[in-house]
Amino acid sequence: MSNATPKQLIHGNQIVADQWTLVKLPVLGEEVVRKQAGKVVLFKLTGEPGASAEQIAATEIPASGKVIVPLSVWLARKAELQERLAKGELGVWLATHEVVEALAADQADLNVFPLIAVFVERFADGRIFSIGNLLRTRHAYKNELRAFGDVLRDQLFFLKRCGYDSYLIRADRSAEDALAGLQDFSEPYQGAVDLAEPVWRRRQRNGATA
Amino acid sequence: MYKYDEIDQAIVNERVAQYRDQTRRYLAGELSDEEFRPLRLQNGLYIQRHAPMLRIAIPYGTLASYQLRKLAEITRRYDRGYGHFSTRQNLQLNWPRLEDTPDILAELATVQMHAIQTSGNCIRNITTDQFAGIAPDEIIDPRAVAEIMRQWSTFHPEFALLPRKFKIAVSGSQQDRALVQAHDIGLEFFYDADHKMAIKVWVGGGLGRTPILGTVINEQLEWQHVLTYCEAIIRVYNLHGRRDNSYKARIKILVKALGIDEFRRQVDAEWANLKDGPNTITEAELERVAHHFTRMPYDTLPAHDASFDAAIASNPAFAAWVKRCVHAHREPGYRAVTLSLKPYGVAPGDATTEQMQVVADLADRYSFNELRVSHEQNLILTDVRLSDLYALWETARAHGLATPNIGLLTDIICCPGGDFCSLANAKSIPIAEAIQRQFDNLDYLHDIGDLELNISGCMNACGHHHIGHIGILGVDKDGSEWYQVTIGGKQGSDASLGTVIGPAFSADEMPGVVQRLIDVYIAQRSDEERFIDTVRRIGVAPFKEYVYADKAGKKEAAHV
Numbered sequence: 115m116s117n118a119t120p121k122q123l124i125h126g127n128q129i130v131a132d133q134w135t136l137v138k139l140p141v142l143g144e145e146v147v148r149k150q151a152g153k154v155v156l157f158k159l160t161g162e163p164g165a166s167a168e169q170i171a172a173t174e175i176p177a178s179g180k181v182i183v184p185l186s187v188w189l190a191r192k193a194e195l196q197e198r199l200a201k202g203e204l205g206v207w208l209a210t211h212e213v214v215e216a217l218a219a220d221q222a223d224l225n226v227f228p229l230i231a232v233f234v235e236r237f238a239d240g241r242i243f244s245i246g247n248l249l250r251t252r253h254a255y256k257n258e259l260r261a262f263g264d265v266l267r268d269q270l271f272f273l274k275r276c277g278y279d280s281y282l283i284r285a286d287r288s289a290e291d292a293l294a295g296l297q298d299f300s301e302p303y304q305g306a307v308d309l310a311e312p313v314w315r316r317r318q319r320n321g322a323t324a
Numbered sequence: 325m326y327k328y329d330e331i332d333q334a335i336v337n338e339r340v341a342q343y344r345d346q347t348r349r350y351l352a353g354e355l356s357d358e359e360f361r362p363l364r365l366q367n368g369l370y371i372q373r374h375a376p377m378l379r380i381a382i383p384y385g386t387l388a389s390y391q392l393r394k395l396a397e398i399t400r401r402y403d404r405g406y407g408h409f410s411t412r413q414n415l416q417l418n419w420p421r422l423e424d425t426p427d428i429l430a431e432l433a434t435v436q437m438h439a440i441q442t443s444g445n446c447i448r449n450i451t452t453d454q455f456a457g458i459a460p461d462e463i464i465d466p467r468a469v470a471e472i473m474r475q476w477s478t479f480h481p482e483f484a485l486l487p488r489k490f491k492i493a494v495s496g497s498q499q500d501r502a503l504v505q506a507h508d509i510g511l512e513f514f515y516d517a518d519h520k521m522a523i524k525v526w527v528g529g530g531l532g533r534t535p536i537l538g539t540v541i542n543e544q545l546e547w548q549h550v551l552t553y554c555e556a557i558i559r560v561y562n563l564h565g566r567r568d569n570s571y572k573a574r575i576k577i578l579v580k581a582l583g584i585d586e587f588r589r590q591v592d593a594e595w596a597n598l599k600d601g602p603n604t605i606t607e608a609e610l611e612r613v614a615h616h617f618t619r620m621p622y623d624t625l626p627a628h629d630a631s632f633d634a635a636i637a638s639n640p641a642f643a644a645w646v647k648r649c650v651h652a653h654r655e656p657g658y659r660a661v662t663l664s665l666k667p668y669g670v671a672p673g674d675a676t677t678e679q680m681q682v683v684a685d686l687a688d689r690y691s692f693n694e695l696r697v698s699h700e701q702n703l704i705l706t707d708v709r710l711s712d713l714y715a716l717w718e719t720a721r722a723h724g725l726a727t728p729n730i731g732l733l734t735d736i737i738c739c740p741g742g743d744f745c746s747l748a749n750a751k752s753i754p755i756a757e758a759i760q761r762q763f764d765n766l767d768y769l770h771d772i773g774d775l776e777l778n779i780s781g782c783m784n785a786c787g788h789h790h791i792g793h794i795g796i797l798g799v800d801k802d803g804s805e806w807y808q809v810t811i812g813g814k815q816g817s818d819a820s821l822g823t824v825i826g827p828a829f830s831a832d833e834m835p836g837v838v839q840r841l842i843d844v845y846i847a848q849r850s851d852e853e854r855f856i857d858t859v860r861r862i863g864v865a866p867f868k869e870y871v872y873a874d875k876a877g878k879k880e881a882a883h884v
Contacts, residue, residue: 213563237359237485238362238445238485239485239567240445240482240483240484240485240486240487240562241562241563241567243481243482243483243484243485243562244482244559244562244563245563247482247559251597252597266359268346268355268359268363269484269485271479271481272479272481272482272484272485273481274481275481275482276481276482298338298342299335299338299339299342299479300334300338301331301334301335302335302479302481303331303335303475303476303478303479304475304476304477304478304479304480304481304551304603305601305602305603306480306481306482310601310602311602312476312602312603313331313475314606314609314612315602315606317331319329319331319612320329320330
């Protein structure tokens with residue numbers, strides 16, 4: 115990674131260098147963009163295609179260093195990735211239309227992964243929040259949980275509350291500015307991932323005085 | 325009513341700071357239109373035809389007089405001297421400047437108000453019966469749970485960016501006045517066999533482009549679980565609701581696609597993991613919040629008042645107002661009063677700065693400093709002594725707030741329509757005004773009796789046209805404005821959706837069309853039968869036949 119580019123990663127409430135290399139599925143032949151009513155289809159029940167066997171096979175994984183591989187590649191090439199996993203060099207990423215259960219189904223303990231990342235194509239796609247919540251609460255995942263893609267300052271507070279602790283800010287935005295977004299509210303009302311209890315369990319609240 | 329503690333106050337203050345900075349970044353070009361859009365919408369700010377529209381939250385329709393005075397001040401200082409009360413019990417400003425909106429929110433925060441989540445794809449203002457707490461048919465006052473849900477839904481991190489907007493209504497009376505069947509989630513409170521508070525949960529109702537009445541997903545939910553159960557419902561929706569087509573993104577479409585049984589199965593599977601978790605409401609928290617909604621300090625009054633009876637007997641105008649605008653109360657000697665925001669010639673639901681100040685004064689003098697907003701777009705004083713009604717009426721009448729038309733044909737529910745709203749296909753306010761002019765004879769209006777006429781300027785259905793006894797929908801055909809008419813819709817426990825009577829009409833035909841519908845009703849009704857009853861008994865056909873009689877004639881003539 116070049117020193118000239120600004121750091122975009124927030125982890126542990128500070129801006130840090132990214133030690134992970136993101137592995138994407140290769141585009142084979144003509145890319146087919148499925149559209150409906152002019153918008154890219156992100157809805158899994160309308161037939162978001164999974165990665166093809168060819169794509170999975172053709173995915174090039176760097177031979178060394180920490181890598182984040184697509185969920186589909188992990189599921190299909192698990193055997194060859196075991197060694198990397200044992201070395202703590204393997205993370206997995208999923209897109210918001212993919213289901214957490216696919217990852218959890220044959221991997222009882224998700225804490226074998228030092229990192230799980232979730233890709234959000236458009237910031238308005240709130241599925242990323244439920245996915246974070248499920249990973250942390252249902253599947254007891256404790257290691258780094260990263261949001262990447264269209265990750266912007268004004269969603270960071272919500273992402274934090276849903277269990278994310280790592281945010282790769284979109285390349286054209288300042289991570290420095292985005293840091294402030296984590297502090298938007300001091301005492302939120304409802305219980306969520308970061309603060310499991312609602313405010314009326316955390317704090318003594320005044321009754322009616324009038 | 326609910327009073328903020330320092331935690332509530334900190335949240336609205338921090339929201340003002342957050343939004344001020346978002347607006348600054350937008351105006352400085354650091355946020356794109358697309359990025360700012362959901363941020364401003366979650367603060368109730370739309371970009372409209374003439375200016376932005378700012379929608380201010382009035383949680384479950386309850387206001388204190390000092391809050392209404394602040395709203396009045398804001399309409400004078402930042403707008404054009406009036407505001408519009410909406411069908412979701414909120415207040416809309418039609419002419420604020422974008423640059424001023426952070427200051428408006430700061431003003432609101434000084435009176436424990438805000439515009440949080442009044443728009444956008446998130447959980448919206450929770451609405452309820454305008455007579456909550458005083459209605460004789462009330463089983464459970466739903467306001468405490470409504471407030472707990474307001475807090476829970478405010479900046480709920482998991483549900484900040486849902487596929488589409490999400491509306492919750494609560495009701496605790498025998499006769500539903502909160503449209504629970506027309507909401508994404510409707511909560512109907514009752515006492516179970518052990519006299520414990522329980523909730524019947526409706527899901528997947530909604531008007532809009534695809535009107536559907538809700539389905540019962542849970543016949544009997546213990547109240548402690550209402551937050552976790554709603555989280556289960558909304559999580560299933562958040563993960564699986566459609567995001568590729570905004571017309572098919574409401575939860576009702578998902579419920580229909582999966583079927584209620586499969587949807588319920590998925591919700592129950594989620595809920596198994598959430599049930600009894602930290603968001604389970606405790607007795608102590610319910611008690612703390614319910615303490616804000618205790619019985620008003622009523623005097624012990626006789627059930628009758630001689631001066632009131634005398635005024636009724638001697639003053640027909642007062643008697644007519646009492647008949648339409650005064651409602652039963654559970655306390656002897658008290659009544660609820662609806663101040664009509666439907667005088668003729670004014671957009672339904674609009675109130676001027678001066679009227680807001682007058683209503684605040686009336687609330688202080690006669691009704692424990694509080695008032696309500698109804699989804700029918702009127703203002704309610706809930707706790708007025710019988711002996712004060714005459715004096716209240718005189719003041720209200722002097723300020724155009726005593727039109728005796730509540731529940732009558734001219735008490736029209738109407739969205740802002742094409743005059744203001746950029747979503748609208750057609751104007752709605754001029755149609756309302758033309759119909760009000762057509763039926764300006766009070767005796768005739770009273771003879772027609774109970775009738776709900778609802779107008780929406782587009783299929784988003786802010787005017788709830790599907791559940792009007794007569795519903796009017798503005799549609800666009802080849803660039804000009806037309807109006808489609810439905811009859812037989814109804815709100816309440818026996819809710820129904822109206823049936824379209826036929827091809828749409830032009831604006832100038834509309835008063836005549838409504839007149840013909842009324843003519844059929846008058847000719848066909850039996851004793852005591854309301855318009856809706858006649859429609860349900862004889863069906864749509866006789867109405868349709870008479871309304872289109874001329875049109876058929878003309879067509880035939882044209883073919884000769």
